[in-house]
Amino acid sequence: MxxxxxxxxxxxxxxxxxxxxxxxxxxxxxxxxxxxxxxxxxxxxxxxxxxxxxxxxxxxxxxxxxxxxxxxxxxxxxxxxxxxxxxxxxxxxxxxxxxxxxxxxxxxxxxxxxxxxxxxxxxxxxxxxxxxxxxxxxxxxxxxxxxxxxxxxxxxxxxxxxxxxxxxxxxxxxxxxxxxxxxxxxxxxxxxxxxxxxxxxxxxxxxxxxxxVQDWDADWILDNDSTIPNLSKYQLTGDETEWINVWDDLVQRMWSARGTRLPGFPLWADAWIPERGLDPIELDALPRWKADFLIKNARFYDEHRDIIDDWKKANRSFAKFPESRRKLEWQAQDTGSLWETVMHLRPSGIRAKAPTYLPALVAITQTSIIGSRRRRLTPHEAARLQGFSRSFSFGDQRDQASYKQVGxxxxxxxxxxxxxxxxxxxxxxxxxxxxxxxxxxxxxxxxxxxxxxxxxxxxxxxxxxxxxxxxxx
CATH class of the missing domain: 3.40.50.150 (Vaccinia Virus protein VP39)
Known part of the structure; x- marks a missing residue:
């Protein structure tokens, strides 16, 4: 040729x-x-x-x-x-x-x-x-x-x-x-x-x-932390770390006392009341999905009231968390700790997934948090999640633009x-x-x-x- x-x-x-x-x-x-x-x-x-x-x-x-x-x-x-x-x-x-x-x-x-x-x-x-x-x-x-x-x-x-x-x-x-x-x-x-x-x-x-697909490991697209410039800007803040630590305490208490992880439906801590305290008329007035979540949360509270009450007493700061951080969606199956999951801090709550594969990169969504690293995915790592080589570069472009482009x-x-x-x-x-x-x-x-x-x-x-x-x- x-x-x-x-x-x-x-x-x-x-x-x-x-x-x-x-x-x-x-x-x-x-x-x-x-x-x-x-x-x-x-x-x-x-x-x-x-x-x-x-x-x-x-x-x-x-x-x-x-x-x-x-x-x-x-x-x-x-x-x-x-x-x-x-x-x-x-x-x-x-x-x-x-x-x-x-x-x-x-x-x-x-x-x-x-x-x-x-x-x-x-x-x-x-x-x-x-x-x-x-x-x-x-x-x-x-x-x-x-x-x-x-x-x-x-x-x-x-x-x-x-x-x-x-x-x-x-x-x-x-x-x-x-x-x-x-x-x-x-x-x-x-x-x-x-x-x-x-x-x-x-x-x-x-x-x-x-x-x-269960053989995937999110760690395979990550850089060594020591090679990441300005690592601190991807690391979790003190508040974010506290939110996760407090929820992880509940994960550990549930495992220790019940031998089980959290359920898969969204947990709304503000809705943890005895089921008998729910008003049937008010439930009927709500969308079906919301009424179902309230009933499930009340039953979760009834079943695990001893653990939840002790957990709240041990973590009094939880009551002052932002409303969206008093909600957790556990989708991580038998993962041992919240710190071993991949998390997203969403307006609807904290979502935790098993660290196998990551959800789709989307330009407008929250950046994935790698629990084991206590930090967010960098733009360079996000590019590799799309299959680009390690030599791919965004130059000195602002991160927001890089995340958008990858998404x-x-x-x-x-x-x-x-x-x-x-x-x-x-x-x-x-x-x-x-x-x-x-x-x-x-x-x-x-x-x-x-x-x-x-x-x-x-x-x-x-x-x-x-x-x-x-x-x-």
Whole structure:
């Protein structure tokens, strides 16, 4: 292969910080065009994916895809083999029987369709939130699928929903539950696309290669505390530490006296009164869910009144906690201590989960607290939860922007798995150079996103000799 030649080219639209770029580069592809409207996300993308390249190999960087895809002018996006886009979901106008490209007009999906119409890349790879495949967005889903078929892309009517925690470490998985919808299409021309509609989804929502999702350990994406600049800004405050310590005291008392952990329903300490003290008329006036919680909390109090009363006497500061910190949702099964869980300080209370896998990174949510570290996840660690390598950098960007960018991003391993699977399934209709490049790339696109302990654990499990995870501090 000539020096500088890439087996395929791609464009990266609504690019965020480069989740698609990471996995397509992994296959040897060359990015020729990138579009991202958010200036801070665009700068993060450029820092990691554009600036390191020789100037002759740097992609065109666009700031607004609508400008490059005018209604009555030429598309400014260059020719390419793969179009990848993590596009926003917008409601389409419901214009009678129209369900195709005409109805997509005026939305950002229409801008993608314009590029597909003009450039006909071999593969289109789209990613969106899980709700796109839900009943509330059935109309939008139908418009998207119909439009792609009108443009000549063979696509499945059934969404491919997948999460990175279903993949083992060797395939690029990470310990994050992040269900996303992937739409994959192969260009076969409008006639075939409209005829070949009985296409199964690219992947199913299930663990791959026998991987057990309970084997994940959140510790595998963490940095050693001694290497984290400004560690103190991620550590818990004195108040936060006290809230957790007091609740953990109840966890320990319950275990010592009853041999059990806390129940899974939300515990509202302000509702701990005898069940006989509940007013049936007031309960009937409440939403059913709230009345159920009040009844469950009253019964919990009746059953464990001796423990709860002693606990309150020993922790008199609890009464002065903010209302939201007098609530706890225990979802950590048999985890031994609150300090061994992954926690979120939510407006609705403290939520504790087992330290196996983490909930989806979301731009607007509270940052996960790693109980064993008594601190929050750093942006650098959050990026690795998305499958980015340890060399990925946010520079001196403010943390709030970094967390937002990661939360809006594409999980590298999940995107690679569905893309590689699609290429393998559609190999007969795709350019041979693209197929060869993708299928010959190593199975994990995530490099050193996980610690060596993750791969050691997977190897030992496959050999039937599980090893204990060695945590780093």
């Amino acid at each position: 000539p020096k500088g030649f890439a087996p395929f080219t791609y464009v990266d639209l609504f690019a965020g910080i480069g989740g698609f770029h990471a996995m397509l580069d992994h296959a040897g592809g060359r990015c020729v065009y990138v579009s991202e409207i958010d200036p801070e996300a665009r700068q993060t993308y450029i820092r990691n994916w554009v600036d390191p390249l020789p100037e002759t190999h740097q992609p065109i960087v666009n700031t607004d895809i609508t400008i490059a895809t005018p209604d009555d002018g030429p598309v400014e996006v260059p020719a390419h083999d793969v179009l990848a886009a993590g596009f926003p979901c917008q409601p389409f106008s419901k214009s009678g029987y129209q369900r195709g490209m005409d109805e997509a007009r005026g939305t950002l999906f229409w801008n993608i369709a314009r590029i597909l119409e003009e450039r006909t890349p071999a593969v289109v790879l789209l990613e969106n939130v899980r709700n796109l495949a839900g009943p509330r967005h059935r109309h939008e889903w139908d418009v998207i699928i119909q439009t792609l078929r009108e443009l000549g892309y063979r696509v499945s009517s059934t969404p491919s929903v997948f999460s990175p925690h279903f993949l083992p470490p060797s395939l690029g998985g990470t310990p994050q539950v992040r269900d996303r919808v992937f739409i994959l299409g192969t260009y076969v021309g409008p006639e075939r696309a409209m005829a070949e509609v009985d296409v199964p989804p690219t992947v199913v929502r299930a663990p791959v290669d026998g991987w057990s 809006n991003g594409v999980a590298v391993g999940a995107a690679w798995h569905v893309f590689r699977t699609h290429v393998e399934q559609s190999a007969a209709d795709l350019p041979g150079r693209l197929v060869k490049a993708v299928l010959s790339a190593t199975l994990s696109p995530s490099g050193d996103a996980l610690s060596p302990a993750a791969h050691l654990h997977e190897s030992s499990m496959s050999q039937g000799h599980p090893v204990a995870t060695q945590r780093v501090g």
